[in-house]
Structures are given as C-alpha cells and as structure tokens.
Amino acid sequence: MLPPPNDNTFIILPAYNEKKEVLEQTLSSLINQLYHIVVVDDGSSGKIILPGNSRVYLLRHRVNLGQGAALQTGIRYALQKGASYIITFDSDGQHNPGDLPALLAPLQKEEVDITLGSRFIKKGSHNASAGRRILLKAGRVVNYIFTGLYLSDAHNGLRAMTRSAAEKIMITENRMAHATEILLLIKRSKLKFKEVPVTVLYTDYSKKKGQSVFNSIRIFFDLILHKLFQ
Amino acid sequence: MNGIKILLITGVAFIAVYFFIRLRNSLFDILLLLTLIGAAIIFILFPETTNNLAHKLGVGRGADLVFYTSILIFWFVILKLYARIRKLEQTITLLVRKNAIEEAENSAHE
Numbered sequence: 372m373l374p375p376p377n378d379n380t381f382i383i384l385p386a387y388n389e390k391k392e393v394l395e396q397t398l399s400s401l402i403n404q405l406y407h408i409v410v411v412d413d414g415s416s417g418k419i420i421l422p423g424n425s426r427v428y429l430l431r432h433r434v435n436l437g438q439g440a441a442l443q444t445g446i447r448y449a450l451q452k453g454a455s456y457i458i459t460f461d462s463d464g465q466h467n468p469g470d471l472p473a474l475l476a477p478l479q480k481e482e483v484d485i486t487l488g489s490r491f492i493k494k495g496s497h498n499a500s501a502g503r504r505i506l507l508k509a510g511r512v513v514n515y516i517f518t519g520l521y522l523s524d525a526h527n528g529l530r531a532m533t534r535s536a537a538e539k540i541m542i543t544e545n546r547m548a549h550a551t552e553i554l555l556l557i558k559r560s561k562l563k564f565k566e567v568p569v570t571v572l573y574t575d576y577s578k579k580k581g582q583s584v585f586n587s588i589r590i591f592f593d594l595i596l597h598k599l600f601q
Numbered sequence: 602m603n604g605i606k607i608l609l610i611t612g613v614a615f616i617a618v619y620f621f622i623r624l625r626n627s628l629f630d631i632l633l634l635l636t637l638i639g640a641a642i643i644f645i646l647f648p649e650t651t652n653n654l655a656h657k658l659g660v661g662r663g664a665d666l667v668f669y670t671s672i673l674i675f676w677f678v679i680l681k682l683y684a685r686i687r688k689l690e691q692t693i694t695l696l697v698r699k700n701a702i703e704e705a706e707n708s709a710h711e
Contacts (some may be wrong), residue, residue: 411701421708422706422708423708423709424708424709425709427707427708427709428705428706428707428708429705429706429707429708430701430702430704430705430706431701431704432697432698432701433697433700433701434693434697436693436694436697440694440697440698442696443698444697444698444701444702447698448701448702448704448705543691543694545690545694596633596683596687599680600682600683600684601689
C-alpha cells in the first residue's frame with residue numbers, strides 16, 4: 372500500500388500560551404490532511420494537552436525562548452524524524468491549511484528549495500488594518516537593507532522548505548528577528564525561493580498575540596546586533 | 602591633599618583590590634589594571650595634567666576630556682556585554698532544545 376500523500380511532510384507549530392480552543396482548532400484542520408505535526412511549546416505557563424494522535428508530536432522548551440528558537444527546535448526534530456518537506460505555520464489561527472498544497476507544489480516539482488507565503492502578491496489576501504500594512508511595508512524595506520532581498524511580504528510565518536534547505540537553515544535569532552534571518556540564510560546558502568499567495572486572517576485573538584509597533588523596534592535592534600556579532 | 606582626593610583614591614584602591622583578587626591569573630589583565638590605576642591616581646593627585654592634555658586635544662577642561670573618554674569606554678563595555686549575553690542566550694537555547702528533543706512525546710502514547 373502506498374503511504375498517504377502527506378506522510379513525508381512535517382508542520383511546525385510554535386505555541387506560547389495559546390488558548391486551548393484555538394490551538395485545537397488549528398491542529399484538527401491539519402490532522403485531517405494527514406500531515407505530521409510538531410507542536411513546540413515554548414515554555415507556556417500552563418501544560419499543553421493535545422488530542423491523542425500518532426501524527427502529533429509535542430516538544431517542550433523548559434523556559435520561554437521565543438518563536439525563532441521554537442521553530443528551529445521543531446525543524447531539528449522533523450529532520451530527525453525523516454521529513455522530506457517542512458512547513459512553518461502559526462498556531463494562532465491566522466493561516467489557512469488550504470494554502471499548503473500550493474506552497475508544497477513548487478518544492479515537489481523541484482522548482483525551488485523554499486516557498487514563502489505572501490498575503491500581498493496577486494491572489495493573496497488578508498484583512499490587515501491600515502496601520503499594520505504600513506508596519507509591514509516598513510518591514511520590507513528593513514529586510515531589503517539587511518538582506519538585499521525585496522519581498523512582497525515581510526513577516527509571514529507561513530513557509531515551506533525541502534529537507535536539504537532545512538538542513539541549511541539554522542536559526543540563531545530566538546525572537547522575531549528570525550524572519551529576516553531566514554532570508555539572510557536563503558541568500559547566503561543560495562537557496563532558490565518563490566513567493567506563493569496565501570491568505571492571512573487576522574482575528575481578535577491573533578491581533579492580541581501578534582506584533583506591536585514596540586516589538587518592531589526590538590526586531591530592528593536584534594537585527595543590528597545580529598549583523599554586529601554574527 | 603583635600604577631601605575629594607582622599608575619597609577618590611580610597612575608591613580606586615578598593616576597586617583595585619577587588620579586581621586583583623578576581624583576576625590574578627592573567628598577566629595582561631594585571632598590566633592593564635596597573636596602568637589604569639596608575640593613570641587614575643596621577644589624575645586625581647595632579648588634576649592639572651588632565652587640563653594640559655585636554656588643551657592639547659582641543660577640549661576646554663580636563664574634566665570634560667575624562668567625561669568624553671568615559672562615554673567611549675562605557676559604550677565599548679556595553680557592546681561587549683551584549684555580545685556576551687547573546688552568547689549565553691545561545692548556549693541556553695542549545696541546552697533547552699536538546700532537552701526538548703530528547704523528551705519529545707507522541708501524543709498517541711499519553
């Protein structure tokens with residue numbers, strides 16, 4: 372019997388103090404598609420209990436380190452488990468599982484090594500507020516300054532990569548600066564990438580968990596330090 | 602010798618003793634420390650020397666020169682500290698990651 376089509380694909384879900392219902396909803400929409408799911412609990416204060424399923428793995432950071440660190444832990448683990456494709460996905464319900472086949476297709480056809488979700492290119496959609504759009508535009512410019520890559524979407528947590536690309540992506544930025552660091556690593560390792568239209572749905576919940584203006588300043592500062600001490 | 606000189610020299614002496622106890626194993630550190638302490642005591646005892654130096658460098662007062670150089674030194678120290686904090690953070694991250702992967706659970710077995 373052939374293995375199910377998504378058996379070699381691992382989805383990394385970093386979670387920090389997520390609401391139980393939101394996390395479960397995100398999970399159940401993915402389990403149905405027969406993906407493997409690695410939930411990385413980044414030192415949440417309460418214990419995360421997941422629905423029993425042989426395709427769901429739970430990893431726990433003893434202390435809170437940040438989303439970048441959680442992603443890297445998940446990627447390491449997925450590689451160890453023999454993943455051929457690895458997807459990073461936000462656990463706050465912003466992303467749409469229906470976008471995954473489109474993200475994976477260019478990898479499966481061996482066109483590129485990594486696909487990056489974008490809500491701003493044609494066919495992508497979002498319901499971001501005007502303020503957030505300005506923030507994301509500023510993010511694009513900052514990314515361009517630091518990496519030389521000018522993308523349509525600066526901080527989108529939805530990405531897919533092949534095994535060989537994942538082996539080259541070593542995130543050292545523990546907090547949110549990892550989004551830019553990944554671009555730096557793409558450039559340095561000369562990985563082929565492509566932006567794929569995705570939907571980002573902001574809910575009240577995800578807005579509360581998401582990035583504020585203050586956080587962007589912190590990201591900027593982290594990036595300068597990254598450049599200084601790399 | 603007036604009050605402030607005694608106060609400052611005592612302070613420098615205490616710091617010097619503290620550092621000597623901590624860093625006695627590295628020759629470079631001891632030499633650096635001795636030079637710094639020497640300079641500090643000379644400047645405290647003969648404040649005019651800083652004035653002369655300041656005038657040569659185009660700064661109005663000796664105290665100002667000391668102030669400017671201190672800012673530079675502190676800046677350098679802060680950067681060094683940041684570098685060390687980041688290194689520490691990376692070490693902790695690696696440890697926490699190792700632990701998380703070792704103790705990974707499959708939710709079907711719970």
